Amino acid sequence: MRYPVLGLTILFTAILLPSMAVAVDFDVETATRGYLDQLQGEERERSDRYFEGGYWLPVWGTLIAVLVDGLFLRFRWSARIRDVAERITKWRWLQPAIYAAPYTIIGTVITLPWTIYTDFFREKAYGFVNQSFGEWAGEQAIGLVIGIIAISIFLMILFAVIRRMPKNWWILGTITTSLLLIFFVLVSPIYIAPIFNDYTEMEDGPLKNDIIAMAQAYDVPADKIYVFNQSKQHDRISANVSGFANTMRISLNDNLLNKGTPEEIKAVMGHELGHYVKGHIWRIILIMSLLLGIGFFLISRLVPKLIAKHGERWGVRSVSDIAALPLFGIVLAIYSLAITPITNSLIRINESEADLFGLQAANEPDGFASIAMKLSAYRKIEPGPIEEIIFFDHPSGETRVRMAMEWKAKNLPD
Ligand SMILES: [Zn+2]
Numbered sequence: 428m429r430y431p432v433l434g435l436t437i438l439f440t441a442i443l444l445p446s447m448a449v450a451v452d453f454d455v456e457t458a459t460r461g462y463l464d465q466l467q468g469e470e471r472e473r474s475d476r477y478f479e480g481g482y483w484l485p486v487w488g489t490l491i492a493v494l495v496d497g498l499f500l501r502f503r504w505s506a507r508i509r510d511v512a513e514r515i516t517k518w519r520w521l522q523p524a525i526y527a528a529p530y531t532i533i534g535t536v537i538t539l540p541w542t543i544y545t546d547f548f549r550e551k552a553y554g555f556v557n558q559s560f561g562e563w564a565g566e567q568a569i570g571l572v573i574g575i576i577a578i579s580i581f582l583m584i585l586f587a588v589i590r591r592m593p594k595n596w597w598i599l600g601t602i603t604t605s606l607l608l609i610f611f612v613l614v615s616p617i618y619i620a621p622i623f624n625d626y627t628e629m630e631d632g633p634l635k636n637d638i639i640a641m642a643q644a645y646d647v648p649a650d651k652i653y654v655f656n657q658s659k660q661h662d663r664i665s666a667n668v669s670g671f672a673n674t675m676r677i678s679l680n681d682n683l684l685n686k687g688t689p690e691e692i693k694a695v696m697g698h699e700l701g702h703y704v705k706g707h708i709w710r711i712i713l714i715m716s717l718l719l720g721i722g723f724f725l726i727s728r729l730v731p732k733l734i735a736k737h738g739e740r741w742g743v744r745s746v747s748d749i750a751a752l753p754l755f756g757i758v759l760a761i762y763s764l765a766i767t768p769i770t771n772s773l774i775r776i777n778e779s780e781a782d783l784f785g786l787q788a789a790n791e792p793d794g795f796a797s798i799a800m801k802l803s804a805y806r807k808i809e810p811g812p813i814e815e816i817i818f819f820d821h822p823s824g825e826t827r828v829r830m831a832m833e834w835k836a837k838n839l840p841d
Contacts, residue, residue, distance in 0.1 A: 462832075523583050524583045613674050651676045691794045722759050786830070792839070810823050
């Protein structure tokens with residue numbers, strides 16, 4: 428008779444003890460609420476207002492992009508730019524590259540008031556910008572030059588493909604664009620990022636040693652970790668993984684190092700290690716390529732129909748005519764707006780995976796929760812579930828704090 432009773436006692440102890448230990452010492456809900464309630468009143472309203480305002484910016488941005496491309500067609504600017512390109516060179520393969528500069532510059536100039544409002548004045552109004560207007564405009568101009576070079580190369584390749592296979596160009600077009608994307612991701616940490624910021628080694632000290640030890644536990648060498656002076660541009664805490672293959676690296680901005688506690692910095696570093704170790708850049712490139720493939724397919728089916736109907740009025744001859752580019756722009760702009768919830772969710776799933784990885788790697792659940800609170804200065808902290816799926820490309824502060832506290836409850840019972 429004693430054995431079954433003993434067995435039952437052991438069973439009950441096994442069931443009750445772990446949950447009781449957690450319930451007595453640590454309650455996930457109370458701990459989560461404790462963090463979330465740190466953001467209150469005017470500060471919370473401001474953060475909500477800033478982030479919710481951002482829901483509408485892509486809608487207006489798309490509308491403006493469609494209108495501007497409409498102007499290029501309606502007033503035959505596109506056809507005229509193509510005529511000039513054809514007069515400059517007889518080489519058909521080069522004409523799209525010549526078209527790229529005036530098209531990009533005119534488009535940028537028309538949309539400039541909108542860009543200045545969204546990227547400078549709106550950010551300045553919320554106190555995030557650390558640059559004067561002149562400094563900001565200078566960087567925009569450099570960005571424009573880099574953009575024109577990239578777009579020229581892209582258009583030369585894409586339209587060469589379209590000329591060879593006017594019906595099914597979207598397949599090879601997607602493959603070549605993806606290869607080009609990989610190339611830009613590969614070279615950007617070495618040739619583009621240093622144009623805007625200085626990338627240096629982290630200062631020696633116990634924090635650096637901790638971070639290097641954490642990285643080495645996952646076979647990430649110390650020379651893959653950089654610090655960059657982003658306080659030059661803005662006040663936001665940020666870190667990222669950039670590059671591809673042997674140029675892949677983790678970069679922490681100086682705002683994080685200056686405003687974060689060692690526990691918070693380690694928590695962020697654990698998250699970035701997650702992106703690095705799990706090869707999220709690969710995954711993002713693959714996802715973006717697939718989505719772009721669908722976009723190109725839509726263009727290949729819709730644009731010829733539009734040209735058949737209105738081509739004469741616009742001066743656009745066929746889908747392989749570079750003057751058709753504004754039509755590509757209109758279809759892509761509407762398509763990318765429509766799939767925003769999908770792209771946001773795919774990125775958010777990666778981010779959530781990196782969050783969990785980071786909790787395990789850094790073992791700093793409270794550091795992670797408190798840095799999530801600091802990030803909530805510019806990301807609405809407690810959205811509804813549908814709102815988070817549609818508009819959030821990172822988990823909300825609430826999701827992150829709760830994940831950290833759940834992890835803490837499971838892994839640090841004392
Ligand atoms: Zn991330």
